[in-house]
Amino acid sequence: MVTLAEVARHAGVSASTVSYVLSGKRSISAATRERVERSIRELGYHPNAGARALASNRSNIIALMMPLRTDMYVPVMMEIALAVATTARSHDHDVLLLTGEEGPAAVRRVVGSGLADAMILMDVELDDARLPLLREAGRPAVLIGIPADPTGLTCVDLDFTATGALCVEHLAELGHRDIAVVGEAAAVYERHTGFAERTRDGLRARAAELGVRLLHRPCEGSYAAMAGTLARILDERPNTTAFIVQNEAVIDPLLSLLRQSGKAVPEDVSVVAICPDPVAVQASVRLTSVAIPAQEMGRRAVELVMAKVRGQEESLLDLLPPRLTVRSSSGPAPTVH
Amino acid sequence: MVTLAEVARHAGVSASTVSYVLSGKRSISAATRERVERSIRELGYHPNAGARALASNRSNIIALMMPLRTDMYVPVMMEIALAVATTARSHDHDVLLLTGEEGPAAVRRVVGSGLADAMILMDVELDDARLPLLREAGRPAVLIGIPADPTGLTCVDLDFTATGALCVEHLAELGHRDIAVVGEAAAVYERHTGFAERTRDGLRARAAELGVRLLHRPCEGSYAAMAGTLARILDERPNTTAFIVQNEAVIDPLLSLLRQSGKAVPEDVSVVAICPDPVAVQASVRLTSVAIPAQEMGRRAVELVMAKVRGQEESLLDLLPPRLTVRSSSGPAPTVH
DNA sequence: ACCTTCAGTTGAAGCGCTTCGACAACCAGA
DNA sequence: TCTGGTTGTCGAAGCGCTTCAACTGAAGGT
Numbered sequence: 001m002v003t004l005a006e007v008a009r010h011a012g013v014s015a016s017t018v019s020y021v022l023s024g025k026r027s028i029s030a031a032t033r034e035r036v037e038r039s040i041r042e043l044g045y046h047p048n049a050g051a052r053a054l055a056s057n058r059s060n061i062i063a064l065m066m067p068l069r070t071d072m073y074v075p076v077m078m079e080i081a082l083a084v085a086t087t088a089r090s091h092d093h094d095v096l097l098l099t100g101e102e103g104p105a106a107v108r109r110v111v112g113s114g115l116a117d118a119m120i121l122m123d124v125e126l127d128d129a130r131l132p133l134l135r136e137a138g139r140p141a142v143l144i145g146i147p148a149d150p151t152g153l154t155c156v157d158l159d160f161t162a163t164g165a166l167c168v169e170h171l172a173e174l175g176h177r178d179i180a181v182v183g184e185a186a187a188v189y190e191r192h193t194g195f196a197e198r199t200r201d202g203l204r205a206r207a208a209e210l211g212v213r214l215l216h217r218p219c220e221g222s223y224a225a226m227a228g229t230l231a232r233i234l235d236e237r238p239n240t241t242a243f244i245v246q247n248e249a250v251i252d253p254l255l256s257l258l259r260q261s262g263k264a265v266p267e268d269v270s271v272v273a274i275c276p277d278p279v280a281v282q283a284s285v286r287l288t289s290v291a292i293p294a295q296e297m298g299r300r301a302v303e304l305v306m307a308k309v310r311g312q313e314e315s316l317l318d319l320l321p322p323r324l325t326v327r328s329s330s331g332p333a334p335t336v337h
Numbered sequence: 338m339v340t341l342a343e344v345a346r347h348a349g350v351s352a353s354t355v356s357y358v359l360s361g362k363r364s365i366s367a368a369t370r371e372r373v374e375r376s377i378r379e380l381g382y383h384p385n386a387g388a389r390a391l392a393s394n395r396s397n398i399i400a401l402m403m404p405l406r407t408d409m410y411v412p413v414m415m416e417i418a419l420a421v422a423t424t425a426r427s428h429d430h431d432v433l434l435l436t437g438e439e440g441p442a443a444v445r446r447v448v449g450s451g452l453a454d455a456m457i458l459m460d461v462e463l464d465d466a467r468l469p470l471l472r473e474a475g476r477p478a479v480l481i482g483i484p485a486d487p488t489g490l491t492c493v494d495l496d497f498t499a500t501g502a503l504c505v506e507h508l509a510e511l512g513h514r515d516i517a518v519v520g521e522a523a524a525v526y527e528r529h530t531g532f533a534e535r536t537r538d539g540l541r542a543r544a545a546e547l548g549v550r551l552l553h554r555p556c557e558g559s560y561a562a563m564a565g566t567l568a569r570i571l572d573e574r575p576n577t578t579a580f581i582v583q584n585e586a587v588i589d590p591l592l593s594l595l596r597q598s599g600k601a602v603p604e605d606v607s608v609v610a611i612c613p614d615p616v617a618v619q620a621s622v623r624l625t626s627v628a629i630p631a632q633e634m635g636r637r638a639v640e641l642v643m644a645k646v647r648g649q650e651e652s653l654l655d656l657l658p659p660r661l662t663v664r665s666s667s668g669p670a671p672t673v674h
Numbered sequence: 675a676c677c678t679t680c681a682g683t684t685g686a687a688g689c690g691c692t693t694c695g696a697c698a699a700c701c702a703g704a
Numbered sequence: 705t706c707t708g709g710t711t712g713t714c715g716a717a718g719c720g721c722t723t724c725a726a727c728t729g730a731a732g733g734t
Contacts, residue, residue: 001449003719003720004720013683014683014684014685015685016683016723016724017683017684019721020683023723026682026723027681027682028681028683029682029683032683046446046449046450047450047721048391048450048719049451050387050388050389050396050451051387051391051719051721052722053386053391053689054387054390054391054691054720055688055689055720055723056689056723057689059386078411078414082405082436086436086438089438094434094452095434096398096433097432097434098422101422102426109383112338113383114387115386222618224619253621255593256589256592256593282558282560282586283559284560284590340691341690342690342691351713352690352691353692353715353716354714356693357693357713360693363711364711364712365711365712366711366712384691385689385690388690389691391692391719392690392692392693392719393691393693393719
C-alpha cells in the first residue's frame with residue numbers, strides 16, 4: 001500500500017505538504033500542487049481511511065439506520081437508501097447500512113466507536129426507542145419521519161397530514177361524498193408509525209370540515225386481503241364513490257377487483273393513491289396520486305446532516321408539501337338517478 | 338470519549354492487557370479479565386474504530402456494491418442487502434453501501450483506502466467492468482451473480498439454468514406443449530445480465546429436449562407493457578397453454594389480463610413464476626413458483642467472504658439448486674376438442 | 675534601507691489502538 | 705536445588721494520517 005510519506009518523497013516535499021494539498025486547508029503554490037498531484041496519480045495513492053479517521057477524528061461515514069419491516073412498502077425505503085448513498089458520495093462521505101436487528105444499541109455502538117460522523121434514521125415511530133440515546137449522544141442526526149416529540153431533533157418528511165387533506169379535497173371538489181380509505185397494514189398503526197397516523201388524521205379532519213363521509217380501513221398487502229377489505233367497505237357503505245389507497249401493494253389488486261365487479265374507473269368510482277410516481281403510472285389505470293418523494297427525502301436528509309456535521313444549521317422540521325397529480329383515475333362523482 | 342488507556346488506569350492494568358481482554362489473543366487470568374470488563378462497563382468504553390483499523394490493518398467493514406437499476410426487481414435486492422447486513426453483524430462486521438453511481442472506480446477507492454476488508458458485488462454482468470479491478474486488487478470478494486468467466490472468483494447465485502429447465506419440466510409433465518415465457522425488460526438482456534440469459538438458455542435447452550414449443554418475450558414492468566406482450570404472444574401462438582413469468586412486476590397484471598380475457602387459471606392456462614415466495618403467495622392466485630432465495634444468497638455471500646478474510650476457503654461457484662413449489666396456478670394442459 | 679506581512683513549507687507531536695518481545699512468577703520434573 | 709516450560713502481564717514501537725507552531729523568503733510599505 002502506498003503511503004502519504006512515499007508520495008511526499010516521490011514529489012520531493014514534506015508529508016504535511018501532501019496532506020495540505022489533499023485537504024486544501026492551507027495555500028499551496030500551483031507548482032507544488034501540480035507535482036504532488038502527479039505523484040499521487042503515478043503511485044496510485046489512496047489515503048488510508050483508518051489513519052485519517054484517527055488523526056482527524058472524522059470518519060467521513062454516515063450511518064443509515066433502516067429497520068426492516070416486511071409490512072412496509074420496500075421500494076420507497078430502497079429509493080431513499082440509494083438517494084442517501086449517492087448524495088453522501090457527493091459530499092465525500094460513505095454510508096454504513098444498519099438494520100433494526102441490533103436495536104437501539106446500534107446507536108450507542110456507532111456513536112461510541114466513532115465509526116460514523118452522523119446518523120440518519122428511517123422508519124421512525126412516534127415514541128421511538130432510539131431517540132433518547134440519540135439525544136444524549138449529541139451527534140449530528142436527522143430523522144426521516146417525525147416522532148411525537150421532535151424538540152431538538154431535525155426531521156425530514158412528506159407532510160402526511162396535508163397529504164391526507166389534499167386527497168380528500170380533490171375528491172370533494174369532484175363531488176364525492178362517500179370516500180373509503182385503504183390504509184396500511186394494521187400492524188403499522190399498532191406500532192404508532194407517524195406517517196400512517198398523520199395521514200389518517202389529515203384525512204379525517206378535512207373530511208369533517210368538508211362534510212364528507214369517510215371510512216378508514218387498514219389492509220394487508222395481499223390480493224386476498226384487498227378483496228376482503230373491499231367487500232367489507234362496499235357492504236358498510238354501498239354508496240362509496242371514491243377510494244384513497246395508501247398501501248401501495250394493493251393498488252393493482254384494488255383496480256383489478258373493481259374491474260371484476262363491473263365498476264369503471266373513473267366513471268363509477270374514483271381512485272387516488274399515495275405512492276411514488278412510477279408506481280402511479282405503471283398501474284393498469286394511470287392513477288391520480290400524491291407522490292411520495294423518496295429521493296428528495298433522502299437527498300435532503302443528507303444535506304441537513306452534513307450541514308450539522310459542519311456545525312451549521314439548527315434543528316428543524318423539514319416538511320415537504322404534498323403534490324397531487326391528476327391522471328386518469330379520478331373524475332366527477334356519478335350522479336344519482 | 339473514553340479511551341483504552343483510561344480503562345487500563347481504572348482497572349489498574351496496562352493498556353495491552355485491556356487490548357488482550359478485548360481480543361482474546363492472549364490468555365488472561367479470570368480475576369484480571371473480570372476487573373477489566375467491569376471497568377469497561379462502568380466507563381461505557383467503546384474501542385475507537387479508526388485507531389483499531391489503523392493498528393490492526395482491518396476495518397471490520399465489508400462493502401456491498403449494489404448498482405441501481407430501475408428496471409430490476411427491487412425487493413429482491415433489498416432482501417439480499419438486509420440479509421448481508423445482519424449476517425455481517427453476526428460476524429462483528431458492518432456493511433458499507435455503495436451504489437453503481439461511482440462506477441468501477443469505487444472498487445479502487447474502497448480497496449485502496451482500506452475502508453473495507455472485503456467486497457460483495459451485486460447485479461453482476463457477464464462482462465462486468467468491475468472484475469478486472471477486483472482481480473488485480475486481490476481483496477477478498479464474493480459476487481452475487483456469475484460473470485462469463487468466473488475463474489479465480491467466488492460466486493453465489495441461484496442456478497438459473499436449472500431454474501429455467503425446472504419450469505419447463507414441470508409444465509411439460511402436465512402435458513403443456515406450447516409455453517410462453519414473459520422475460521425481464523429488454524434492457525436487462527441488452528446489458529448481458531447473467532441470470533436472465535442463463536434462465537433463457539435453461540428454458541430453451543430443456544424445451545428442445547422435451548419437444549416443447551417455447552416463445553420467449555421480454556417485457557417491461559408496467560401493466561400496459563404486459564397487455565401488449567400478452568396480445569402479441571396470443572397472436573403468434575394462439576395455442577399457448579402455459580406461461581412462465583420472470584419479471585415479477587407483471588405477475589399481477591398478467592393474472593388480471595388473463596381473467597379479463599376469460600381464461601381461467603389453472604384450468605385454461607397454467608402460470609409458473611420465478612420470484613420470492615412471499616410474492617407468489619400474495620398474488621391473486623397462489624402461484625406455482627421457483628423461489629428466489631434472496632436471504633440465503635445474502636447470507637452465503639457473507640459467510641464465504643468472511644472465510645476468505647480469515648484466509649480459508651478457495652474460490653468456488655456456489656450454485657443454489659432451484660426448488661419448485663406447486664401451488665394453485667398450474668395444472669394439466671386442457672384437452673383439445 | 676528597514677521592518678512588516680504573508681504565502682508557502684516544514685518538523686514534530688500526537689490520534690487510540692495492536693502486537694511483539696521481554697520478563698516475572700509460578701509449577702513440575704529431575 | 706536447579707532447570708525448563710507455562711502463564712499472565714507489561715512497555716514500547718509503531719500503524720498513516722492531521723495539524724500546530726515555527727520558519728523562510730519575497731513582496732509591500734515607509
